[in-house]
Amino acid sequence: MDTVKVSPKYQVVIPRRVRRELGIRPGQRIRVLLYQGRLEFIPLKNMKKMRGFLEGIDTTVEREPDRA
Secondary structure: OOOOOOOOOOOOOOOHHHHHHHOOOOOOOEEEEEEOOEEEEEEOOOHHHHOOOOOOOOOOOOOOHHHO
């Protein structure tokens, strides 16, 4: 677990290990959520890069009648 310090401008540096693991690059947008008294940072992905990420998912689930 990494610890960061908040600067006088309320900025934090994302540790290198975390940036590498999540593939965060300079200029990338990150969504910030306040959830149950804590902050969560969610890197936003380019929609073009998301293509095919659900390949192989089982789509044979039973659907509601109004969704057929």
